[in-house]
Amino acid sequence: MSVLRTEARRTIAPWLLFVLLAVGLGFFFLFSGPWSRDAVAWNLQWTPSVLWSRYLLSLLWPIIVCGAALQGMRDRRSGMEELLATTPLPVGRRTAKVGLVIGLSAVVAYLLIVAVGLGQVIANDGRFTFTWVLPLLVGIASVVAGAAVGLAFGRLLPHPLTAPTAGVVALVVGVVLQIAGERGSSVQQTVPNRIALLSPTISQPRSALVEPVLAVSIGQLCWLLGLAATGFLVLAARRWFAVLPAVVGLAVALPLFPASAADNFTDSTGAGKPVCDGPVCVTTLHAEWLSTVAGPGKDALTLLAKLPAAPTHIVETTDSEYVSHGPGDPSELVVRRDSYLLRGATGRDLEYEILASAPSCSGAVTGSAARYVIASWLLGDLITPPDADHYGPSLTTSMRDAWTKLRALPASEQLARVAAARQAQQTCSGDPYALLTGASR
Structure with a gap:
């Protein structure tokens, strides 16, 4: 724990935690939207609350990627990479501490935002089911994947433009795939549903009666965990085999995803009867x-x-x-x-x-x-x-x-x-x- 505290002070982890909380809670409390009014609200029902937090990743994921990329450039930008390479501490162990601290700060921020929403759901006596658990795990995996991808980009391309470019690319890709999952959108007509479901975020919740089908959640979990593993392997080793976890995750996820967006959600709780x-x-x-x-x-x-x-x-x-x-x-x-x-x-x-x-x-x-x-x-x-x-x-x-x-x-x-x-x-x-x-x- 002392090592982690020391590493946290040397990294941007505290600032990343603060920015994510400020953006996330500010989004819910300072802007008017459906999460503040009806049954799909962020603060009324368990599953919609978690899904809204995942929807929020359209803003948080680019911040995580950008911040992690900035941290990933630390060794090269400080001019210490050759010196650190001569130390007996393996590069994998040294970068693992950085990855753990950055990933942990992002996950804690995300869980705190979810906890604020679920605390209000409990206060409002929301209808309890366990269908929120798997979407929450997928959200955590998405946050970890964002941190890993950002760190990998920073280590591979230690340039002043890397962090902002990675953040912009993450924002554009996330938004495009998110819009592709929106019912009736023009993008949905051109992007296959299986590709849209690879998004680190989720389309806007439309009903309190449905939740993602089990196959969608499992597929996204496999893909995001594979992406996270690839990011951390690139950070630690920079070898060709680092891409294998992402390839395996993609190979598992795509067959699980439904071909039609109409099959992405289901009512498994009977709330719509x-x-x-x-x-x-x-x-x-x-x-x-x-x-x-x-x-x-x-x-x-x-x-x-x-x-x-x-x-x-x-x-x-x-x-x-x-x-x-x-x-x-x-x-x-x-x-x-x-x-x-x-x-x-x-x-x-x-x-x-x-x-x-x-x-x-x-x-x-x-x-x-x-x-x-x-x-x-x-x-x-x-x-x-x-x-x-x-x-x-x-x-x-x-x-x-x-x-x-x-x-x-x-x-x-x-x-x-x-x-x-x-x-x-x-x-x-x-x-x-x-x-x-x-x-x-």
């Missing part, structure tokens, strides 16, 4: 919400029944990207409790938001106005949505204009226009607002 009260169903994860949503949900279905092709049941999704997916099953009315529109809503307010629920096919204000005018028409009175201020006066103006034109028509014509507008919403075809106002004719 439906819990129903008649036609209204929520996930097991949010079973306590059923008593709140059942009444307003049934009332909403009753009002919608007057329209053709009306939904017959309500289902909950915790997928934070549901709104971008376009049309779905017309018999289902999909809601998301974690949506800022439904979060905390009860009674008639909740019923109003359920009636206004529809796929978000465009970001136009008139599209939102059409949703709320349809919901208001079903309830019999024009109701200003709670988030109207978010859109400015344009939303209320658009709603009022559409409402006035709609209510001036005979009842049968009103019904026809509302039905056509809602059909356009659900199928993402046509302009619902134009259909309501008659501008499409």
Whole structure:
């Protein structure tokens, strides 16, 4: 331990620990994001908390690689490499101490960030499963691999530009592979899923109901451990056989990875199983919400029944990207409790938001106005949505204009226009607002 303390004082390990903690905790506490709001939050559920910490490696991994590369250049840049080569202490033992100290500081920083997140999960009584353990081990392996790769680069290429270049390359590669794992991204269409899964980080968690499949986690663990072993062998020996662990890890990982990104995650805990009260169903994860949503949900279905092709049941999704997916099953009315529109809503307010629920096919204000005018028409009175201020006066103006034109028509014509507008919403075809106002004719 005394040797490690001495080595820590001679290296950048304390500074690396400080920078990683500052960047990591600053990312979570100083910036607004989904980790602070819904079920996928960093501080609410065990597995999403660990996955968010792995997602954070998109920022931390380049810092680790850059810092380790700077440390790896120490012997050559200090002009002591030839002198140290004459000492009886083998180079492997001497570099092992440096690698241990740098790797340990990076791992400690990462575990402290994870611990802060999990501490909040425990305080919030998050649903406990053991599915977070393997992703945590993969995250640790990724941190160790970053330290090893950085040290190896620094030892092989002791140039002033090596450390910043290694950091930039690590950032670019990590971000590109991370984006390749994002659903619907343009990069995903060009980068095979098996290559994207070699990333030291992970794509943004989208649901509290799923976790990486076992084969993905094991494959990533093998690849990252092999990469770490190669880095440390290069640091200690600089022989050709140093690449063998990385090659073996890659050979084991690639066959384990699924070919399609749709197979990267699974629900092995049953948290996504439906819990129903008649036609209204929520996930097991949010079973306590059923008593709140059942009444307003049934009332909403009753009002919608007057329209053709009306939904017959309500289902909950915790997928934070549901709104971008376009049309779905017309018999289902999909809601998301974690949506800022439904979060905390009860009674008639909740019923109003359920009636206004529809796929978000465009970001136009008139599209939102059409949703709320349809919901208001079903309830019999024009109701200003709670988030109207978010859109400015344009939303209320658009709603009022559409409402006035709609209510001036005979009842049968009103019904026809509302039905056509809602059909356009659900199928993402046509302009619902134009259909309501008659501008499409």
